[in-house]
Every structure is written in C-alpha cells, then in structure tokens.
Amino acid sequence: MVLTVVASVASAYVQLRALDRQLDIAKGTSESLREAARLQQVRFEEGATPESDYRQAQSQFETAAAQVPELERQIVRQENLISALLGANPGPIPRGGTIDQLRFPDVPQGLPSSLLERRPDIRQAEQNLVAANADIGVAKAAYFPQISLTALLGLESAQLSDLFKGGSRTWSYGSGVTQPVFNAGRIRSRVEQARAAQREALYSYQKSIISAFEDFEDALVDRAKFGQTRDEQARNVAALVRFRELAVLRYREGATIYLEVANAEQSLFNAQLQFVTVQSQLFQSYANLYRAMGGGWLDEAEKLSSGSISPVK
Secondary structure, X not given: OHXXXXXXXXXXXXXXXXXXXXXXXXXXXXXXXXXXXXXXXHHHHOOOOOHHHHHHHHHHHHHHHHHHHHHXXXXXXXXXXXXXXXXXXXXXXXXXXXXHHOOOOOOXXXXXXXXXXXXXXXXXXXXXXXXXXXXXXXXXHHHOOOOEOEOHHHOEOHHHHHOOOOOOOEEEEOOOEEEEOOOOOHHHHHHOOOOHHHHHHHHHHHHHHHHHHHHHHHHHHHHHHHHHHHHHHHHHHHHHHHHHHHHHHHHHOOOOOHHHHHHHHHHHHHHHHHHHHHHHHHHHHHHHHHXXXXXXXXXXXXXXHOOOOOOOO
C-alpha cells in the first residue's frame, strides 16, 4: 500500500509540474499572440494588410488563450488528487523545482533480479507458499530467475530482454543450464504435493514472478524510449523556433503572407506542449520503475554504482 502511494504521489507530482510548465508556455504564447493580433488590427485599419491577416492573428491568440483556463482547471484537479493521495484536504500543493530542474537517480548496470523479491505481491505469494506447506527455498530456486536486469547505461540487459520469450518459456539458470518456467512434471513434483492449496499457491507465485519481470522491463523500456523521444522533440522545438524567426523575417520583407507566420507559431506552440508531455512521461517512468522494483532499491543501486555489491553475472 505504501509503495503504491509513494509511486502514485511521485507520478502525480511530475504531472503537476508538467501542467505548470505547459501553463507558462500557454500564457507566454498567448501574450505574444495578443500583441501580434493587436498589430495586425492596426495594420488592417490603416489599410496596410488584408482583414484575413488580422483575423488569422486574432484566431491564433484566442486558441492559445483558451488553453490557459483549461490548464488551470487541470492543475487544480491534479493538486486535489495529490492531496487525496497524501490524506490531506484539497488545496494547493507546494512546489519545488520546475520540471526542467527535476533530477532522478541513474539506473546502474547490473541490477540483480533479487531486488524484485521485495515486491509486495511476490512477498505475499511467498507467504502463501509457506502457509500451504510448500518448500519456498526449492520454489525460489526453481522458478525465480537470477539474472542481471540492466546493462550499460541502465538499459535492459540481454538476459532480461530474452526472458520469458518464445514458446519454450525458459531462462538461463546457473552455469549454462536451462530451466523451463513451467513444467507440469519433474520440477513441480519437487516443490508441491498434490493438494489443491499448494497448486494454487505455486501458480500464484509463478504469476507474481512473471508480472514482476514484465513490469520492470516495461518501465525500463519506457525510460529508454521516452528519453529518445524527448531528445527528438527538443530538436524539433529548436527547428521550429528557427522556422518561426525566418517566417517573421520573410513576412516583414514582403516575401510571404501572414499565414506562413501563423502556421509557424501554431506548430511551435504545439511542439512545446508536446515536449513537456514527453518529458513528463519520461519522469513518470522512473516512478513506475520504483513501483516495479518494490521500492527501496535506490540504496542497493547506489552500492552497485560504487562497486560495493556484485551484480549477477
């Protein structure tokens, strides 16, 4: 329960800071477009520009301005959500750094799969095995893969990527030995008796192990892919900033119509909002990683980074 609350609060706070940043972008853009619309109105009234340019500028301003109250609404709802998660009355949430200032720990190479054993669902499944008089030591040796979860730069290891893949549902176990994940015969007979309670407890244990590895792999893949998407989106924003500058210059020199400027402004605004969205998704993947690892793994990761513990080979 505590693990879920901590991860949920972290994820919700990241989303709150993303909304704050998007609100800043919407306010800044709408103020800029308000001035552009005013200038276009003056030029139209002076007969220096067609009404279409003025109306285009006015429409752009209204579109950006409409985002402000919508984002403010979402921020209030997000603050109330965080308050509820913390068991507090609805109200404003104190802010720390901006979303651009948020920092998350590095994910080191060689995180051992044994860290997943602290997950509440696995611990509960182990207790169920004990209650059913099954041999937890034998079950763990037979069903829990002992592998390195992460490779260089904190990316998923080849062992994790290959885990549970294919029809054989096997993992590498020990020194070149391959063990089946599911085997209705020889292995199962070692860890359970024929009673239904033991069979149910063992199935639950198997299912919790698969869920743990899948959750961790999903979070790790999200972290890597959202990171790549964020970098691409940052380059897109930079390109659109330059495109807008060139469009404005061309318009002032009479080389293009205002529609090109309007399109450039709208494209940049959308890209800036999308960049913050992807940034939020990236940071939320860390909260999901924390949840998938069962919490409390940061101390072990720090030891691993400093070489204090040995990763699984």
